[in-house]
Every structure is written in structure tokens, then in C-alpha cells.
């Protein structure tokens with residue numbers, strides 16, 4: 001009994017010292033800052049001078065490696081490993097960001113000079129060489145993606161509602177999930193061929209139609225909408241459904257008035273991502289919507305130009321002289337980027353308006 | 361308006377698992393019945409079977425009879441949605457709708473059912489329900505703010521206001537005070553006292569003093585071991601169950617010797 005209550009007085013059993021073992025000093029702040037700065041400088045030099053991006057990056061990396069080395073000397077192994085891994089993570093991040101920055105800067109640099117009021121308000125009808133615009137392609141992209149959204153959102157949302165709110169994980173649900181997975185992997189050209197084959201069955205050989213493009217795009221969109229809406233509906237706590245049921249509210253009304261509004265922000269974001277995913281599709285639209293130089297706002301009647309297809313054909317068949325056409329292709333690419341950005345802004349606005357968090 | 365509820369030979373299952381076995385009990389109208397017992401003995405399960413919330417869980421089902429106002433709630437002709445309109449429920453964790461304001465939360469029952477009502481009627485319901493739930497003074501000048509911005513205890517009272525705004529005949533409460541401080545708890549206990557003049561109330565609680573304070577009748581549930589079904593051991597007037605229980609297990613539980 002007593003031995004449990006009294007502490008053994010042996011001097012060796014003291015608590016381990018939390019003091020830094022001898023020889024371990026903190027890394028001087030100035031040193032790390034200086035190394036990072038030099039490294040950044042090397043990177044910038046690489047991109048801005050004749051040294052070249054790749055060599056600049058390598059140099060920057062070598063310099064950055066001095067930080068873990070210094071840390072090994074000053075701080076000991078554990079801290080040094082931590083700093084080494086930090087450098088690795090930052091490197092990975094930079095590598096991931098480089099293509100993004102490079103694409104954005106190239107598209108803006110080459111596309112921005114082309115943008116003008118005329119560029120957005122004229123089509124390519126009867127235009128040879130300079131001048132002309134992308135009005136027809138812009139309208140086509142908006143119409144075709146708009147219809148694709150109109151087709152995909154109800155189908156995708158209802159499928160997600162079925163999966164989360166009604167199914168009990170039986171064969172139908174499992175089949176639906178499997179098909180969604182398969183659909184996610186469909187190459188876009190196959191979606192285009194599917195839409196083409198479908199419209200050939202109805203209208204005959206050689207058909208070109210904006211609506212066909214919308215169908216092809218919705219084949220690509222539907223699985224994305226199903227998946228993202230499903231995830232969002234899953235996030236709605238079951239307590240809210242139960243609270244609603246316990247008030248004598250039916251299942252369907254609960255879904256419409258409690259579950260969907262709660263998940264709305266996420267669903268809208270998912271739909272936006274799905275649109276952004278298909279708005280730049282070229283191959284399926286090349287097959288079924290085709291290309292034209294004039295404005296066509298009727299998705300049921302004939303060829304319809306779209307921004308990606310416009311950019312593609314402006315690059316592939318630039319005509320003589322080629323430069324104005326190539327410039328227009330960059331302009332179309334930039335316009336596409338801008339549309340996607342605007343879409344994201346709109347989605348954010350909608351999410352904000354309906355967000356359940358404390359607003360105002 | 362209040363109903364009394366007669367339960368006969370009720371077995372409650374989760375899939376194949378028999379969670380509560382053979383309950384026979386009568387819950388009188390205009391009174392408070394407390395369900396006590398150790399964790400996992402099936403109090404919540406039993407409570408949820410009284411307004412058919414139980415069957416919302418996948419695979420969950422019951423057999424036996426629950427008769428309220430002469431009508432078997434589990435008859436094939438009865439719509440569970442109608443049952444829940446008459447038998448309201450307050451959950452253990454406050455669950456106000458996050459997309460709705462305080463006032464909208466109170467009106468959720470009628471509004472979600474698309475009942476049309478005049479603005480003045482709606483305002484009356486909001487004020488009356490919040491007053492009864494003891495929340496009106498705290499929120500009367502921020503009715504348009506989101507309900508999820510309230511404290512836990514306020515949210516729970518908001519949920520009670522929401523439940524009584526649909527004017528059910530019976531109110532089921534599953535540990536409504538377990539997340540509340542003593543002051544909010546006593547507000548809710550006073551509310552229960554007041555509500556029992558109009559409603560039939562069944563409350564699950566882990567707090568013996570609370571059961572003794574608020575209830576007219578007490579039912580003790582117990583289970584023999586893990587994986588065994590819970591059973592109703594005894595029930596009767598609260599004073600009797602607390603002062604002179606007929607089963608040894610009840611006495612042991614009430615005196616805090618197990619559970």
C-alpha cells in the first residue's frame with residue numbers, strides 16, 4: 001500500500017528535461033528569410049531572363065535546400081526533416097501552379113488585344129482576312145451549353161434525389177451508381193458520336209443541329225451533376241429531415257422545402273463545375289453541331305458555331321493571311337475563359353444568397 | 361383534444377434485431393409520463409415508435425398495437441404523415457432549420473405543408489408559441505435572424521415552439537434538457553407543467569430528479585445484457601415508482617446503484 005502512495009526518491013526517475021539538448025540552437029530568422037528570398041530571386045531570374053525557366057527553377061530549388069541543411073546544423077534532425085518536407089511540398093505546389101499561370105498569361109497576352117466591341121458583335125459572315133468577330137460562336141456556346149444544362153440538371157438532380165432520399169441501396173440504386181461511374185469515363189468524342197447516331201436515326205444522314213450538341217454535352221454533364229448533387233444531399237444532416245417529418249410534413253415536401261434549400265449552395269456549385277467541364281468541349285460539337293460563319297440562334301435548325309470549335313477551325317484553316325484568324329482564335333479562347341469565370345461568380349452569388357450560414 | 365395512448369404487445373425491431381420487447385402500457389391524456397432506464401434500453405426507440413418516426417430508419421419495423429384516440433396508428437389505412445401531425449416530437453439535439461429565420465422556424469409546420477394563413481394569424485402563432493416555450497422575450501426583436509444563431513438552450517426552446525405551433529395532441533420529448541443549463545432546464549420543466557393541461561406528454565430523461573419533478577407517471581425500461589431486447593420493467597404513478605418500486609431493478613436504478 002505505502003509503496004504505491006509514496007514516490008520512489010531515486011534521482012534517476014525525474015521527468016525528462018524539456019530543455020533543448022546542448023548544441024541545439026534555433027535557426028536564425030534572418031538566415032531562412034535570406035535563403036527563401038535568394039531562391040525566389042533565382043526563380044524570377046529564370047523566368048524573366050535568358051537563363052530559362054527550367055534552369056531558374058532548378059537553381060531556386062538547390063538554394064532552397066540550404067534551409068534544411070542549415071536546420072540540420074542548428075536545430076537537429078527532426079526539425080531538419082520537417083523543413084525538408086516543407087520544401088518538397090512547396091516545390092510540388094509550384095510545379096502544379098506553373099502550367100496554370102502559364103496558360104492564363106499566354107491566353108490573356110495573346111487574346112486581350114483582339115477583344116473589342118466589334119469582336120463581340122459581329123460574326124464571320126463574309127469576312128475574309130481582318131475584322132469579323134465571334135458573336136455567332138458565343139451565342140452558339142451559350143445556347144448549346146444552356147440547353148445541355150436544361151437537360152442535365154433535372155435528370156441529374158432527380159437521380160441524386162432518388163439515390164439519397166428514396167432508394168434503400170437495392171439493385172436499382174446499385175445499377176444507377178454503376179452506370180454513373182461508367183458514364184463519367186465516357187470519352188467526349190464517344191458522346192458526340194452517340195448524339196450524332198441518335199439524331200441520324202431521327203433525322204437522317206448528315207444532320208447538324210445545335211440541339212444535338214446539347215445532347216452530347218449532357219451525356220458528359222449528367223454523371224457529374226448526379227455525383228456532385230449526391231454528395232451535397234448526403235451532407236444534409238438527417239436530423240433536419242426528421243425534424244420536418246416529425247412536424248407531419250411528407251417526404252416530398254421535406255425534400256423540396258428543407259433538404260434542397262439546405263443543399264442548394266453546394267448543388268449550384270456542382271452544376272457550375274459541370275458546365276465549366278463541358279463548355280470547352282470541342283470534339284463532340286465538331287461532329288454534331290458543326291461549324292458555320294453566321295449567327296444561328298435556332299438549335300433545331302442546322303449548323304451552329306461554338307467557341308471551342310471556332311478556335312479550332314480558326315487555327316486549322318486560317319486562310320490567307322493567317323495572322324488575323326489566329327488572333328481571333330486566341331480571342332475566342334480568352335472569351336471562353338471569361339465566360340467560365342463569370343459563371344463561377346454567378347454561382348458564388350447564388351450560393352451566397354441561399355447560404356444557410358448567418359448572413360447579414 | 362389530448363389523446364391517451366394504449367400500447368399493447370409492441371415489439372420494435374431494427375432489421376432482425378429486436379430492440380424492445382413486448383411493451384404494454386397506457387399513457388393517459390393530459391398528463392406527463394416519464395421514461396427512464398439505462399442507456400441503450402430502448403427508450404428513444406419506444407418513443408419514436410409512438411409517432412411512427414421509427415420506421416423512417418432503414419429496415420426498422422414494429423409489430424403490436426399503438427392505439428391513440430381509438431385508432432390503431434399502425435393500421436394499414438393510416439398515413440404516418442397524419443400520425444405525426446397529431447403526435448409531435450422534440451429531439452434530444454436541437455435541430456432548427458438552418459435556412460429559416462426564427463419566425464419561419466416556428467411556422468415551419470404549417471408553412472411546409474403549404475397552409476395559407478393571414479399575416480396576422482401567422483404573427484399570432486409565432487408570438488404565442490414562442491411565449492409558451494419561454495423564448496419570446498429573448499428573441500422578439502430578432503425574429504428575422506437565422507434560428508441557428510441562437511444558443512443551444514434557445515435553439516431547443518425554439519424547437520419546442522416549432523413543435524407546439526402545429527398544435528399536436530401529443531408531444532413526445534426525447535431528453536429535451538440533456539444539453540441545457542439548469543436555468544433553461546427549469547424553463548422547459550415549467551413549460552411541460554403548463555403544457556400538460558392541453559397535451560399528452562411523454563418525456564425520456566436520464567435525470568431522476570427531473571422525472572420526479574415533472575412527471576405524473578413513470579415507466580422504467582431495462583435490458584438484461586448487451587444484444588438483448590429492452591423491456592418495460594414497471595410503470596405506475598411517479599410517487600409510487602420512486603418511493604416504493606415493486607421491482608428490485610427499478611429500486612437499484614433509481615437509487616443510482618447501476619445504470
Ligand SMILES: Nc1ncnc2c1ncn2[C@@H]1O[C@H](COP(=O)(O)OP(=O)(O)OP(=O)(O)O)[C@@H](O)[C@H]1O
Nearest residue numbers: 374377379398399400401402403404405406417590
Ligand atoms: N438506427 C439504429 N439501427 C440499429 N440499431 C439501433 C438503432 N438505433 C438504436 N439501435 C439499438 O436499439 C437499442 C435501443 O437504443 P435506443 O437509442 O432506443 O436506447 P436509449 O434507451 O434511447 O438509450 P440512451 O439513453 O443512450 O439514449 C440499442 O441496442 C441500440 O443499439
Ligand SMILES: [Mg+2]
Nearest residue numbers: 403404405534
Ligand atoms: Mg435515447
